[in-house]
Amino acid sequence: MNDQHTLISAAITSLLALGIGTSSGSAYATDHEKCFGIAKAGQNGCNSNKSKHSCAGHSKVDNDPNDFIVVPEGSCLKVGGKLESDEDKPATPGK
Amino acid sequence: MPALCNDLSSFARTIVHGEEPSSEIDTNYTNYSVAVAVGVYRNNYRGNLHDALAGAYPVIEQLVGKDFFRRMTRQFIGQHLSRSGNLHHYGAEMSGFVAEFKPAQDLVYLPDVAALEWACHCAYFADDAAALDLVKLAQIPPVQYSELILCTSPACHLVRSRFPIAAIWHAHQPGAPGDFHIDFDCGSCNALVCRKNDVVMVFELAEADAAWLQGIQAGISLGEATAATLERFPNFDLQAVLLNIVTQGVLVDFSMANH
CATH class of the missing domain: 3.90.930 (Outer Surface Protein A; domain 3)
Structure with a gap:
């Protein structure tokens, strides 16, 4: 217990000694104020992201076909390709 | 007011659940039938929710590809209503949804990546x-x-x-x-x-x-x-x-x- 107390004291003391946090103002500098309600980069107003859609933009009746593409075809093919879905089998990288 | 409330509930069911449009819906369009107008509205509804999800889950979208993501989110949107007036609150259930989503079962890491993306979104x-x-x-x-x-x-x-x-x-x-x-x-x-x-x-x-x-x-x-x-x-x-x-x-x- 004494060892642990020493350890905690040393850790807090070094924190205070380095003076990070308030004294440097490093965590939340005021020269970078966030406007209230600002959207994520590329997302703004009722057009919620950078794609072409907007409140008035979906002028079609339906732009989504109903059928599924069964196979994902994004970068997951680079992240080890198909993996075993069995919980207990270790995931292996595909080449 | 109850009349307006009923009208809106009926309209919401038409948009979200595909029920027949209520006879109260204004049909005075020259260029559209009611069915087409409702279809456009529903497409806007789905499109905006899709965009909200694409904004919250850009890594998932890249991992599975845009087409797969769109079809996946369409199913998500059918199962999960937006509960907030703020679209940034939409999509919290994605990790659990992905875990149950059969076409993505091979990508065993996908639910955890979704959880990480939602944490980033909330952060x-x-x-x-x-x-x-x-x-x-x-x-x-x-x-x-x-x-x-x-x-x-x-x-x-x-x-x-x-x-x-x-x-x-x-x-x-x-x-x-x-x-x-x-x-x-x-x-x-x-x-x-x-x-x-x-x-x-x-x-x-x-x-x-x-x-x-x-x-x-x-x-x-x-x-x-x-x-x-x-x-x-x-x-x-x-x-x-x-x-x-x-x-x-x-x-x-x-x-x-x-x-």
């Missing part, structure tokens, strides 16, 4: 918090350090996975080289999400550091959390992790256990 919109007040901390007598209850920033989240989700996330950030290799043998990953100067960041924590931080986040005192961690990880370096997370703005305040 971005979390309330601001002041930096840890070291002047106030310096006033605490050292004999009481063990009683400190450390408070983490509302933007701070710890996401643990048996897959290398932090590496996957980093490989899909804007500016990351398109050619990457993810090592699935590197074991579990403790992804720490935090926000500094309005930028959301993802770090990896060692197992011991993550166990300790989880205790801290659960509201356990510094002494108890450290003792429990040291029991499992004798080489746990409190000083290093403390400096690290304070630098990243993870710790924002403290109180005393006995108050």
Whole structure:
């Protein structure tokens, strides 16, 4: 217990000694104020992201076909390709 | 007012659940039938929710491809109504949804990547918090350090996975080289999400550091959390992790256990 107390004291003391946090103002500098309600980069107003859609933009009746593409075809093919879905089998990288 | 409420409920069922449009809907269009007009409205409804999900889950969209993502979100949208007037609140259930989504079953890491992305999304919109007040901390007598209850920033989240989700996330950030290799043998990953100067960041924590931080986040005192961690990880370096997370703005305040 004494060892642990020493350890905690040393850790807090070094924190205070380095003076990070308030004294440097490093965590939340005021020269970078966030406007209230600002959207994520590329997302703004009722057009919620950078794609072409907007409140008035979906002028079609339906732009989504109903059928599924069964196979994902994004970068997951680079992240080890198909993996075993069995919980207990270790995931292996595909080449 | 009840009449308006009924009209809106009926209209919502038409849009969301595909019920027949109520006869109350204005049919005085010259260029559209009611069915076409409702179809356009429904497409806007789905399109905006899809865009909200694409904004919250850009890594998932890249992993499965845009077409697959669109079809996946369409099913999600059919199962999950937006419960808030703020679209940024939409999509919290994605991780669980992906885990049950049959066409994505082979991508076993996908639910955890979704959980990490939602944590990043929430971190971005979390309330601001002041930096840890070291002047106030310096006033605490050292004999009481063990009683400190450390408070983490509302933007701070710890996401643990048996897959290398932090590496996957980093490989899909804007500016990351398109050619990457993810090592699935590197074991579990403790992804720490935090926000500094309005930028959301993802770090990896060692197992011991993550166990300790989880205790801290659960509201356990510094002494108890450290003792429990040291029991499992004798080489746990409190000083290093403390400096690290304070630098990243993870710790924002403290109180005393006995108050």
